[in-house]
Amino acid sequence: MATVLTLAGDGIGPEIMTQAVAVLKAVNEKFELGLTLEEGDLGGAAIDRAGVPLPEDTLQKARAADAVLLGAVGGPKWDGIERSIRPERGLLKIRSELGLFANLRVAKLYPQLANASSLKPEIISGLDLLIVRELTGGIYFGEPRGIRTLENGEQQGYNTMVYKTSEIERIGKVAFELAKIRAKANGTAAKICSVDKANVLEVTELWKQTMIKLQQSEYPEVELSHMYADNACMQLVRDPKQFDVMVTGNMFGDILSDEAAMLTGSIGMLPSASLDENGKGMYEPCHGSAPDIAGQDKANPLATILSVAMMLRYTFKHEVSAAAIEQAVSDVLDDGLRTGDIMDSDETGLTLVGCKQMGEAVLAKLG
Ligand code: NAD
Numbered sequence: 001m002a003t004v005l006t007l008a009g010d011g012i013g014p015e016i017m018t019q020a021v022a023v024l025k026a027v028n029e030k031f032e033l034g035l036t037l038e039e040g041d042l043g044g045a046a047i048d049r050a051g052v053p054l055p056e057d058t059l060q061k062a063r064a065a066d067a068v069l070l071g072a073v074g075g076p077k078w079d080g081i082e083r084s085i086r087p088e089r090g091l092l093k094i095r096s097e098l099g100l101f102a103n104l105r106v107a108k109l110y111p112q113l114a115n116a117s118s119l120k121p122e123i124i125s126g127l128d129l130l131i132v133r134e135l136t137g138g139i140y141f142g143e144p145r146g147i148r149t150l151e152n153g154e155q156q157g158y159n160t161m162v163y164k165t166s167e168i169e170r171i172g173k174v175a176f177e178l179a180k181i182r183a184k185a186n187g188t189a190a191k192i193c194s195v196d197k198a199n200v201l202e203v204t205e206l207w208k209q210t211m212i213k214l215q216q217s218e219y220p221e222v223e224l225s226h227m228y229a230d231n232a233c234m235q236l237v238r239d240p241k242q243f244d245v246m247v248t249g250n251m252f253g254d255i256l257s258d259e260a261a262m263l264t265g266s267i268g269m270l271p272s273a274s275l276d277e278n279g280k281g282m283y284e285p286c287h288g289s290a291p292d293i294a295g296q297d298k299a300n301p302l303a304t305i306l307s308v309a310m311m312l313r314y315t316f317k318h319e320v321s322a323a324a325i326e327q328a329v330s331d332v333l334d335d336g337l338r339t340g341d342i343m344d345s346d347e348t349g350l351t352l353v354g355c356k357q358m359g360e361a362v363l364a365k366l367g
Pocket of ligand 1: 012071072073074075076088091267268284286287288289290291292293298299300301303339341
């Protein structure tokens with residue numbers, strides 16, 4: 001029997017998780033998926049209980065589970081504590097302990113929310129872009145790192161950006177494979193854009209060369225292009241529909257995926273998946289713990305609910321239940337239900353709802 005570990009986390013985490021778990025339980029029953037749900041803590045909640053952001057019992061449960069569903073971690077309460085045990089460290093650690101090296105973020109514009117984007121409709125309509133980010137290497141994990149005092153007494157901060165060929169090949173394969181799957185589903189040509197800074201960073205020169213070799217040896221049918229990270233930032237707002245799959249390292253991926261998220265108008269709509277080599281994954285919304293609205297029933301639970309759909313698709317290979325959830329989300333948007341983050345006061349026929357009501361509406365659509 002397969003197990004899903006839920007980690008609600010902090011801030012709006014428990015509110016959005018309640019709604020996502022209700023949806024997961026409903027599809028579990030409806031489609032007889034046979035999933036068992038377990039709970040654990042991570043981030044600030046774990047610091048409060050166990051003194052560390054990723055307690056050993058949580059890690060054990062996560063290792064034993066087939067998939068992990070996460071809300072969000074962090075908040076002002078823990079901002080002042082020592083850096084090495086801050087909530088976000090728990091997140092970085094669980095990703096690396098589980099070997100979740102591939103982060104997938106879809107930036108998709110729901111037609112019902114076309115007005116939510118700050119870009120003109122003709123630039124953004126129909127956007128459906130996938131960013132594949134390397135998650136367990138690069139500058140966020142490279143050693144040496146730290147802050148040291150120089151001979152003249154001045155302080156110097158330093159980090160190291162490192163990638164081995166095997167790490168680049170591993171993430172490259174994920175991107176090439178997904179480009180093929182998406183192309184087949186959409187009836188288009190498969191293409192990926194590899195983002196680097198090969199003009200100034202040797203580590204990304206190796207990245208670029210490795211992607212070229214991979215394409216030539218294993219994926220000649222997939223079109224491969226390259227773009228410098230700074231240009232990619234500009235192109236994402238100038239003409240985002242030129243991209244289908246973007247693949248990049250940890251730091252550039254962090255920045256580009258947040259930028260892509262904003263193209264769609266609300267970070268409250270965007271799910272993500274982080275996968276290991278065997279398809280085990282951690283699924284979470286792209287947003288953080290939103291302390292400014294926590295506990296007020298204002299959070300949009302749809303990104304977490306859509307993360308459940310990703311989990312069913314990528315880890316449990318159950319397309320029908322994944323598609324059912326996505327359809328239910330689209331249906332509630334069609335009905336005009338909106339949480340505050342996706343509300344457009346100029347549009348008629350919309351109803352402002354809270355987190356709970358939005359979750360219940362999705363459940364009702366699922367029947
Ligand atoms: P954030 O994503 O939490 O919030 C940014 C803005 O978006 C806020 O105005 C918030 O109210 C809004 N927002 C976010 N999610 C929403 C939702 N579901 N519905 C409606 N509105 C939503 O980013 P931040 O303010 O930079 O960070 C807050 C905390 O979250 C920090 O402690 C940060 O470290 C943490 N964080 C955690 C994760 C994670 O757990 N994966 C990711 C990013 C930030």
